[in-house]
Structures are given as C-alpha cells and as structure tokens.
Amino acid sequence: MCLPVENRLIPSIYFRLGEVKTRYWNVMSHFKIGVASAVTAQVLWGLFPIYWKWLAHVSPIEVLSHRNLWCAVFLCILVVASAKRRQIVAGVLSNRAELIRHFISACLIASNWLVYIWAVVNGHVVDASLGYFLSPLVSVALGYFVFAERPDIRQWCAVALAVVGVVGMIIASGVIPWIGLSLATTFGLYGMIRKKSPTGPINGLCVETLLLVPITLAVFYWLYRTDALYYSNPLASSEVLLLLGGLVTAVPLVLYAQGAKALPLSLSGLLVFITPSIQFLIGWLLYKEPISTANWIGFSCIWTALAIYSLSINQQRKDRSRVVV
Numbered sequence: 001m002c003l004p005v006e007n008r009l010i011p012s013i014y015f016r017l018g019e020v021k022t023r024y025w026n027v028m029s030h031f032k033i034g035v036a037s038a039v040t041a042q043v044l045w046g047l048f049p050i051y052w053k054w055l056a057h058v059s060p061i062e063v064l065s066h067r068n069l070w071c072a073v074f075l076c077i078l079v080v081a082s083a084k085r086r087q088i089v090a091g092v093l094s095n096r097a098e099l100i101r102h103f104i105s106a107c108l109i110a111s112n113w114l115v116y117i118w119a120v121v122n123g124h125v126v127d128a129s130l131g132y133f134l135s136p137l138v139s140v141a142l143g144y145f146v147f148a149e150r151p152d153i154r155q156w157c158a159v160a161l162a163v164v165g166v167v168g169m170i171i172a173s174g175v176i177p178w179i180g181l182s183l184a185t186t187f188g189l190y191g192m193i194r195k196k197s198p199t200g201p202i203n204g205l206c207v208e209t210l211l212l213v214p215i216t217l218a219v220f221y222w223l224y225r226t227d228a229l230y231y232s233n234p235l236a237s238s239e240v241l242l243l244l245g246g247l248v249t250a251v252p253l254v255l256y257a258q259g260a261k262a263l264p265l266s267l268s269g270l271l272v273f274i275t276p277s278i279q280f281l282i283g284w285l286l287y288k289e290p291i292s293t294a295n296w297i298g299f300s301c302i303w304t305a306l307a308i309y310s311l312s313i314n315q316q317r318k319d320r321s322r323v324v325v
Contacts, residue, residue: 034258034261035259036259037255037258037259038258038259039259040252041252042252042271043278044251044255046274046275046278046279046282048116048248049125049128049282049287051241052121053121054241055238055242055245057238058230058242059223060121061114061219061223062220062223062229062230062242063117064113065216066245067117068212068213068216068246070242070244071247072213074246074250075206076206076210078202079206085206088198088203089203092199092203099211102199102207103208105194105208106208106211106212108186108189108190109190111182111186112183112190115182115183116131119183124283125280125282125287126280126283126295127177127283128279128283129277129280129283130177130179130180130184130276130299130302131179131180131183131187132279133180133273133276133303134162135184135187136272136309137158137159137162137306137309138184138185138187139188139191140155140156140158140309142189142192143192147192154315155309155312158306158308158309158312161301161304161305161308162301162302164301165297165298166181168294169295169298171294172292172297173292200257201253201260202250205250205253270310273306273310
C-alpha cells in the first residue's frame with residue numbers, strides 16, 4: 001500500500017534534521033576541542049619562564065642541549081607510532097634539499113631557544129616577550145621581501161607603528177633591545193624557511209632535533225671534559241627537570257598542531273598573542289622586572305600595532321569568505 005505523500009515526507013524531514021543536528025554538534029565539538037588545545041598550548045608556552053627559571057643554576061647551553069635531546073626522543077616515539085609520520089620523516093631524511101632546509105631551520109630554532117633561556121635566567125623575561133610580540137610583524141616584512149606577498153595598508157601601518165615603538169625604546173634608553181629583536185628575527189626566519197615545508201610542526205621539529213643530536217652530544221662531551229656538566233644524579237630535582245625539558249617542549253607543540261587543524265587561521269593568529277602576554281605579566285608582576293616609561297610607550301605602540309594587524313587579518317578572512325560565497 002502506498003502511503004500519502006505527507007506521511008512519507010515528514011519522517012524524511014526528521015531524518016534530515018537529525019543528520020544536520022549531528023553534523024553541527026560534531027563540528028562544534030571539534031571546534032571546542034581545537035580551541036581548548038590551542039589555548040592550552042599558548043598558556044603552557046607562556047608559563048615557560050617559570051620552568052626555565054627553576055634551572056637558572058644550570059648553564060643555558062646545557063639546558064638547551066637537554067631540551068633538544070629529550071625533545072628528539074619524545075618526538076621520535078610519536079613518529080614511530082604513526083605510519084604516516086614515519087613515511088613523511090623518512091622522505092625528508094632521504095631528500096638532500098629538505099635535509100639542508102631543516103638543518104638551517106634547526107639552527108634558527110636552537111638559537112631562538114638559547115637566547116630565550118639565557119634571557120629568562122638572567123632576568124629579561126619582559127625583553128623576551130617583546131620578541132614574540134614582534135615576530136608576527138617581522139613575518140609580514142619577510143613575506144613582502146622574500147615571497148612577494150602584498151600586505152594591505154593596515155598591515156604596513158602596523159609594521160611602521162611597531163618600528164616606531166622599537167626606535168623610541170632605543171632612543172630613550174640608548175640600548176638596542178637585542179634580546180627581543182634577535183628572538184623576533186630568528187623566529188620569523190624560522191617560520192619563513194618552514195613555510196614551504198611539507199612536514200608539519202611535529203614531524204618538522206622531530207627532524208630538526210634529530211639533526212642537532214650530534215651537536216648536542218658534542219656539547220655534552222665538551223661540558224664533561226671541562227668539568228662544566230651539571231647533570232650527575234638522575235634522581236635529583238634539577239636533573240629531572242632537565243630530562244623533562246624535552247617533554248615540556250613537545251607537549252604544547254602537539255596541542256598546538258591539534259588546535260590549528262580545527263581552527264580558522266584568523267583565530268589561531270589571535271591566540272598566538274596569549275603567550276607573550278603571559279610572559280610579559282610574569283616578568284613584570286612575578287619577577288618584578290623594571291619597565292621604564294619609554295618601554296611602556298614602546299610596548300603600547302607594539303600592542304596597538306598588533307591590534308591593527310589582527311583586525312586586518314580578520315577582515316581579509318571575511319572578504320575571502322564573501323568571495324567564495
């Protein structure tokens with residue numbers, strides 16, 4: 001017997017509505033997990049100064065060496081556990097051009113880590129935060145000069161305002177903020193070199209840390225021969241912190257990679273500013289680092305520049321959405 005049209009249509013509508021509802025909640029759940037992962041990663045990175053401050057009695061070069069070695073071990077475990085990751089890393093290790101690219105990026109990120117650790121243990125957490133506030137604007141300039149990208153007028157205004165802020169700090173204090181500038185430059189160059197890489201953040205850092213392992217072992221040997229190696233008792237608190245340095249480095253990266261997959265680029269870009277903001281507050285409020293009036297003015301210029309930059313990125317995303325629709 002043939003059912004009336006309305007009797008067949010109503011169940012079909014309910015089925016479709018149920019499908020839409022299920023998809024909606026799946027998307028929202030994926031989005032919430034992405035936000036939680038990305039925010040957690042940024043907060044953990046922001047809290048790094050406290051961790052490295054606990055190791056202030058260990059030389060920064062030894063802290064860096066432990067961080068690289070144990071990060072390589074942890075990331076290798078993640079890579080070995082995934083057939084897809086193994087294939088990607090094996091492809092890089094068998095490609096000479098990619099090996100050179102990753103070795104250069106490895107040297108840049110290691111330099112960035114070393115300057116950052118040195119800055120933290122020597123009471124320059126606020127100066128270090130400046131570098132990570134500036135790095136997105138350095139990336140804008142590198143994109144223009146290296147990749148022929150065309151930033152809009154708002155982005156150029158943001159870069160110009162940041163330059164004014166830095167120049168103002170230099171003129172007022174008579175000192176070049178080399179910590180912030182070196183961190184921003186090395187991180188910007190690192191991002192530039194990794195821009196075309198097919199490895200992704202986790203696989204890429206695995207390759208980079210692996211390439212640095214021979215240098216790391218040489219550093220350990222040099223420290224041992226010169227009686228400068230701190231590490232002795234594996235069960236002591238400082239030694240445990242050194243061993244966990246790789247895990248502390250890798251876990252936020254894994255969370256960030258998970259979050260980046262689920263979030264629009266504009267939101268990911270805004271969340272990046274959580275890290276230097278926490279670092280700034282830690283240096284200012286927790287470690288009581290002095291901030292001169294000139295530095296307050298300079299930071300204000302940079303924060304305004306970042307607000308302009310973020311609004312510009314968000315507007316560009318909306319414009320692209322309209323074009324697609």
